[in-house]
Amino acid sequence: TERYNARTSEPKWQKAWDAEKLFETKNDDPRPKYYVLEMFPYPSGRIHMGHVRNYTMGDVVARFRRANGCNVLHPMGWDAFGLPAENAARDNKVNPRDWTHANIATMKGQLKTMGLSLDWTREIATCDPSYYRHQQKMFLDFWQSGLVERKAAKVNWDPVDMTVLANEQVIDGRGWRSGAPVEQRDLTQWFFKITSMSQSLLDGLDTLDRWPEKVRIMQQNWIGRSEGLLLRWALAEDTAPAGESELEVYTTRPDTIFGASFMAVAADHPLARKAAETNPRLAAFIDEVRHMGTSVATLETAEKRGFDTGIRVIHPFDKNWTLPVYVANFVLMDYGTGAIFGCPGHDQRDLDFANKYGLPVTPVVKPEGVDAANFQVTEEAYGDDGTMINSRFLDGMTPDAAFNDVATRLAGVIIGGRPQAERKVQFRLRDWLISRQRYWGCPIPVIHCDDCGAVPVPNDQLPVELPVDVSFDKPGNPLDHHPTWKHTACPKCGKPARRDTDTMDTFVDSSWYFARFTDPWNATAPTTLAYVDGKNGWLPVSQYIGGVEHAILHLLYSRFFTRAMKATGHVNAVEEPFEGLFTQGMVVHETYKGPSGWVTPAEVKIEEVDGKRKASLLADGTPIAIGPIEKMSKSKKNVVDPDDIIASYGADTARWFMLSDSPPERDVIWTEAGVEGAHRFVQRIWRLISEAASLLEGVEPAAADAGAGATISQTAHKMLKGVGEDIERLHFNKGVARIYELTNVLSPAVAEIGTGVGDASHKAAVRQALEFLVVMIGPMMPHLAEECWAALGGKGGLVAAQSWPIFDPTLVMDNEFTYPVQINGKKRGDLTIARDADQAAVEKAALGLDFVQKALEDRAPRKVIIVPQRIVNVVA
Ligand code: ANZ
Ligand code: ZN
Numbered sequence: 001t002e003r004y005n006a007r008t009s010e011p012k013w014q015k016a017w018d019a020e021k022l023f024e025t026k027n028d029d030p031r032p033k034y035y036v037l038e039m040f041p042y043p044s045g046r047i048h049m050g051h052v053r054n055y056t057m058g059d060v061v062a063r064f065r066r067a068n069g070c071n072v073l074h075p076m077g078w079d080a081f082g083l084p085a086e087n088a089a090r091d092n093k094v095n096p097r098d099w100t101h102a103n104i105a106t107m108k109g110q111l112k113t114m115g116l117s118l119d120w121t122r123e124i125a126t127c128d129p130s131y132y133r134h135q136q137k138m139f140l141d142f143w144q145s146g147l148v149e150r151k152a153a154k155v156n157w158d159p160v161d162m163t164v165l166a167n168e169q170v171i172d173g174r175g176w177r178s179g180a181p182v183e184q185r186d187l188t189q190w191f192f193k194i195t196s197m198s199q200s201l202l203d204g205l206d207t208l209d210r211w212p213e214k215v216r217i218m219q220q221n222w223i224g225r226s227e228g229l230l231l232r233w234a235l236a237e238d239t240a241p242a243g244e245s246e247l248e249v250y251t252t253r254p255d256t257i258f259g260a261s262f263m264a265v266a267a268d269h270p271l272a273r274k275a276a277e278t279n280p281r282l283a284a285f286i287d288e289v290r291h292m293g294t295s296v297a298t299l300e301t302a303e304k305r306g307f308d309t310g311i312r313v314i315h316p317f318d319k320n321w322t323l324p325v326y327v328a329n330f331v332l333m334d335y336g337t338g339a340i341f342g343c344p345g346h347d348q349r350d351l352d353f354a355n356k357y358g359l360p361v362t363p364v365v366k367p368e369g370v371d372a373a374n375f376q377v378t379e380e381a382y383g384d385d386g387t388m389i390n391s392r393f394l395d396g397m398t399p400d401a402a403f404n405d406v407a408t409r410l411a412g413v414i415i416g417g418r419p420q421a422e423r424k425v426q427f428r429l430r431d432w433l434i435s436r437q438r439y440w441g442c443p444i445p446v447i448h449c450d451d452c453g454a455v456p457v458p459n460d461q462l463p464v465e466l467p468v469d470v471s472f473d474k475p476g477n478p479l480d481h482h483p484t485w486k487h488t489a490c491p492k493c494g495k496p497a498r499r500d501t502d503t504m505d506t507f508v509d510s511s512w513y514f515a516r517f518t519d520p521w522n523a524t525a526p527t528t529l530a531y532v533d534g535k536n537g538w539l540p541v542s543q544y545i546g547g548v549e550h551a552i553l554h555l556l557y558s559r560f561f562t563r564a565m566k567a568t569g570h571v572n573a574v575e576e577p578f579e580g581l582f583t584q585g586m587v588v589h590e591t592y593k594g595p596s597g598w599v600t601p602a603e604v605k606i607e608e609v610d611g612k613r614k615a616s617l618l619a620d621g622t623p624i625a626i627g628p629i630e631k632m633s634k635s636k637k638n639v640v641d642p643d644d645i646i647a648s649y650g651a652d653t654a655r656w657f658m659l660s661d662s663p664p665e666r667d668v669i670w671t672e673a674g675v676e677g678a679h680r681f682v683q684r685i686w687r688l689i690s691e692a693a694s695l696l697e698g699v700e701p702a703a704a705d706a707g708a709g710a711t712i713s714q715t716a717h718k719m720l721k722g723v724g725e726d727i728e729r730l731h732f733n734k735g736v737a738r739i740y741e742l743t744n745v746l747s748p749a750v751a752e753i754g755t756g757v758g759d760a761s762h763k764a765a766v767r768q769a770l771e772f773l774v775v776m777i778g779p780m781m782p783h784l785a786e787e788c789w790a791a792l793g794g795k796g797g798l799v800a801a802q803s804w805p806i807f808d809p810t811l812v813m814d815n816e817f818t819y820p821v822q823i824n825g826k827k828r829g830d831l832t833i834a835r836d837a838d839q840a841a842v843e844k845a846a847l848g849l850d851f852v853q854k855a856l857e858d859r860a861p862r863k864v865i866i867v868p869q870r871i872v873n874v875v876a
Contacts (some may be wrong), residue, residue, distance in 0.1 A: 003262055004686035004787065006650020012784040014115055022800055023117045027075050027519065027531045027538075034070035035538045036062045037514055039546030040077045043103035043125075044084060046109045049587040049658075049670060050547070052642045055665055056655045056780075057584060057732065058475065058545050059116045063779035065542075065728045067804040075517040076111065076118045078104050080127035081506045085764045090472040097468065100127055110643060113854040114651045115567045115782050122520045126509035127440070133463030133518065135508060135527035136445040139792050140456045141568040142192065149191045153433055156267075157185040158739070162476035163437045173292060182632070184290055189435040190444060190502070198223055198427040200575070201559055210580035212665075215551045222552050224428025228252035229407055230337065231312040233263065240311060241274040245414060247313055247325065250336025250426060252412075255402035256343040258391040259364035261354055263313055264306060264328035266338040272327045275309040277743045282307050282327065283387055289329045304353045305329045314418060316410055317392070328353065336426060344381065346455060351381045364391045365399055371656075431555065434505040439470055439478040441503025449490035449497040458491050463523050464499065477501055502765045507740070510554055512563035514541055514577055515570070533574035537739050540579040543730075549585035551579070555581070582730055585667040587658075589638040591627035600623060601672075602644070603721060629669055640670055652781035653679045658779055660736040682784055685743065685777065689788040692750045695792075699760075701768035703808055708758060709765030714743050716769035717811035723776050742773055772805055821846055822873040823855045839866050846872045 009723035017023065025459055038058035041051055080099075092099075104125060110117070142148045156165040158175035164187065169176045191865045194201075202223050208278055232248045242773035247263060266274050267289040276283040277747050278621070287308040292302065306326035323341070330349050344354035345363035354361050366375040372389040388394040394402040408423030417515050419801040435444065443464040445457040459462055467485045470478040479485060479501040490497035512526070518538040521527040533539035539562075545628045562577040592599045606619045607625075615624040632639045645654045657678035662668045697750035719742040726735035749766050752758060758766075771792065777800050778785040789799035796802055819831045819842065833842060843864050846852060856876055864873040 002685055002690075004546045004784065006652060006682070006783065008115070009742060009787050010652070010783040012036045013783045014112065016798060017800055020798065020801070022617070023074065023119050024121050025071060025119045025176035027536070029070040029071040031069060033073065033536075033538055034065040034067065034543075035541045036543045037073075037075070037517070037541045037545070039550060040079050040510070040513060041107065042079045042082060042084075043100055043107055045103050045106065046322055047107050047642055049108060049640060049642055051111075052114065052654055053587055053658045053668065054545060054547070054584055055111065055116055056658045057582070057730070058543075059114075059118075059782075060657075060727060060732060060779040061543055061545075062117050063731070063782065063800065064724075064804070067089065067775070067778065067798075067802060068724075069803065072117075073122075073517065074116075074118055075122040075124075076116075076120065077124040077517065078107075078126065079121075079506065079510050079513070080125040081441045081503075081509055082439065083440070085148055086438065086472065087798070089440075095468065095470075096558075097127065097466075100125075100440075101254040106480055113646050114642075114655070117782070120422065122517050122797075124513060124516055124520050126442075126506075126513065129465050130523070131513075132442040132509070134516070135442050135504070135512070136457070136462050136464060138526055138565065138568065138570060139504070139508075140445060140459075142564050145564075145568050147193050147196065147564050147567065149431070150188060151191060152186050153189045153191070154184050154185050155433075157183045157191070159183055159186075160475065161662070164435075173582045179186065180702060181291070184537075189433050190446075190500075191433055192433040192508075192560065193563070194432045194557075195427060195429050196539065197560055198225070198429050198565055200563060201429075201556065204559060204576055208579075208581070211578075211589070212581065213581055215548070215555065215581065215583060218551045219556055226252050226357045226426050226428075228336075228424055228426060229254045229410075229425045229627070231316070231341070231410065231421050232415060232418070233316065234415055236312040236314055238643065240270070241278075244271060244274060247271060247339055247343050249339045250335045250424065251277060251341060253343065253346065253399075253403070254406040254421070255391075255394065255397075255399040256346050256364050256386065257316065257341070258394065259343040259362045260315065260323060260341045260346045261344055261350075261360045261362065262323055262342045262357075263325040264331050264340050264342055265309075265325065266331040266333040266355070267327055267329070268333040269327070269331075271311070271325070271339070272309065275311060275327075276289060279309070282309060286327060287325070288683070291725075302329060304349060304356060306353060306357060308357075309398075316413070321791050324359075326353075326357075334430065335428065345377045346381050346383060346809065348381045348383075348813065351377065351379075355379075358458055359416070362390055364389060364394075383729075383756065399670045401685070432505075432507075432560070434508055435502040436505055437477040437480070438503050439472075440508060441506060443479070444500040444502050444504060445488060446500040446721065447488055447497045448500060449493060449495060451495060452492040452497075453491050455490060455497070455501075461491070471716070479503070487663060496553065507553060508561075509558050510829055512558045512565065514544075514558070515565065526541045527565070529569075529572055532571050534572040537572070537574075539571065539574045539663075540577055543580040543582065544578040546585060547586075551583065584664050585662070587670055588629050588630045588667045589632050589640060589670045590629050591628050591636045594622055595624045598635075600637045601640055606672075629668075630671070645675065649675060650682070650783070653682055654782045656681065656736070656781050659732040661732060664730055664732055679741070680767055681743075684747075685773075685784060685788065686744065687779075688747055688750060689770065689774065691754065692746075693791040695750065695753050695764055696767045699763045699767045701771050702761070702764040703768060703811060704761045705811075707761055708761035712745065712749055712765040712769050713761070713808075714740060714811050716765070716772050716817075720772050720776065720805060721807040721812050724807075727779065732780070737775075739773065739780075740767065742776075746770060746773065767771070774806060775802055778802070819846070819870075819872045821849065821852065822871065823852065824876055825873060828852075828855065835869070839868070842866050842868075842872060846874065 036058055038054045042857050045267050056785055062072050066072045072809055080100050084375050085100050088099045089096045108411040156170045158165050158178050159179035162182040170182050175182055232246045234246050266284045276286055306328040309325045311325040342350035344351040345360040361373055361377055363377045366372050366389045367386045388397045388402050411419045413420040445464045447455045467482055486499040486501050515527050519531045522528050531537050558577050565571045592604045603618055604615050607614050615626050657675050704710050719738045723735040724740045773789045774785050785799045815835050816832055817835045820827050821829050833845050833847050861874050865873040
């Protein structure tokens, strides 16, 4: 037989699927709906192996569910706004739109060669006005519903690039691109009030039982709920700045109140500012802390530093006990009240601080089994549970009881007309700042008027479109220095007014695209209520697949957005957009380093020398060092281009290798040997099928229940059941292993038939098993499956349109059973016997076992207890 030629075969079948519109999904189709979605790509230029892995997995699910009778939605689009387009515009003088659309065209072509069963009629690009006009509408609806707020925020300002930077873009206090020292600026910005849904976002996590545990925990920590007390400390009058009388702190450990040794406030705390008015050295310290940047990471790693303000507070339970108030660099202004009481015995940061400034350290909770007198804290704070000590009336209590006791007592004390303590639930989650001083994003549809303030752009003026004629010659935001774009009339009073020149964070674009896919043709509204969710709707997405790097932001924002869409009537009832979530591992590869830096796998020749792998440069034999296996990245040059693989081996080989080598949640190591192996298997299947096709022409497939064919039928039905379950559980590599197993059984069977062995029932069984095999490889290697199906006669047209066969339950049962055999209640061995063996037969076989006879020492047993299909117990 001829070798299977992927290069001619793959485009042929892709055309055949297209011609039959097999993957175009109708919203009104009555079959049960199944929505499978992979995280849509950013059109950076070309697809990479990570995409190949992600989309292959999604495609297996889509094709499998389709074969199982579902109306499957499997769409694709482009997360098309973002900074790289602007950088390209600046560096290469291309328009961001042209750059983006060119990349989309390239990548779409690449995706098509992969043979994905996508409904391209629903394609969307977030940079198209036909998409972002609806986003602008929703922004305005959210605003009207109180879910949007404009407020001043401290931002990292890069004075050279003239833009706001995210915390992650500030490195050692400098802008990541410009290297200029970053300034803290107060800017008025737009926020989505995600914190108004903190509790709901937290509670919802409990319902997501088809999400990875680790992602739920990450979101939980990010939302960061804690239960504590707002606790007000009176200032010692003789030390208080004019007009100040108390300091309010937030604490989750009021039980440790007798271990308090100092107070600390953030540099931006009003009390710090007040104290600095009369203390220039303090003012200088505050300035220095401010310049450090506000990123949580910096604060956590930086050395703890403070400055004693000279102010003292009075302990709530002892009016003769006063404590100093410091300004400290580890206290954040935007959490709690921006002030803490420090308890060095039980908080590491407080301990570091106390040790540095010579403040007292009094442990107030001791571990079980340790003497209070002997318990000391010096270098390591004690954070665990235990018993209260050194705490007067709290001594002997658990910390929980002490918490409640302190809370109750101080709730009853009135200072300044209010209770001294109040229980408070606090979330770490911050509101979502969406303003970006960028061009290539969705314009914020707001007009600023000197008289009317911020005015929404009227519906009939949407979309606010980005101007095309922009220049990137100047630093800063091109929208802002465009000669005409921002000048407009106030929709309310008609006077000259300015457009908002900020655009939305690109995470907004990806927070609702999954909803848009359900009816991308709706020109007048973001969604169509009949299709988006509910009885005939698509949401929630049945299976979402993507990288774990989106565990927090994208997935949390989407959950918020869905709730906000519900509040504004853009979905009916759904709150959780993704019912099932799967996060796949990365594609990794060896690295290679030559004398002048990293080199690509394509430039390297690998040989075995004395049992060791040695690398050299293909071109001239220069020795190359083999480096560690790492995520494929341009910087390490360990990238394999999917185009090259598809051109030399075909898409099916790439798909098969991606699925076969490791569990999908783990990293997969891309190796040439692995790809070769996958390719050999493609050829092997093809040889098997083409050989069988002529041998079994005219044979009707049927299961055999006796004779040589019976084993074949049992294996085939077992594998059919197993592979289906594997795909349902996304255990693709296990499914692959079963397909190998079935092939190993079928190869000799077909060879035997070739030598003339086997009766009609045997042939029918082999034929059926082969058909199963072809249908089963369909989701994974769809082109090869079509070629094989056609070779076998092409019954019912394309294999992509076939139903998943139904396994026969009687054939998948194991017909043997292994009993654990106990002697006097202790397991001593096993007995494997026909499943339908009766009690007498089991007893006889058990008593005949060597180890049983030895134990009985030739005497008759007192009793033999047999629990069918469970256990045998011999009582001696
Ligand atoms: C006294 C105390 C004693 C604390 C102790 C901890 C341990 P979570 O659980 O994350 O909510 N804290 C409060 N506001 C802060 C701020 N703006 N910046 C830095 N730290 C702040 O953490 C709550 C705890 O973090 C609070 O409880 C407070 O320190 C500190 F043995 O109060 B604790
Ligand atoms: Zn006006």
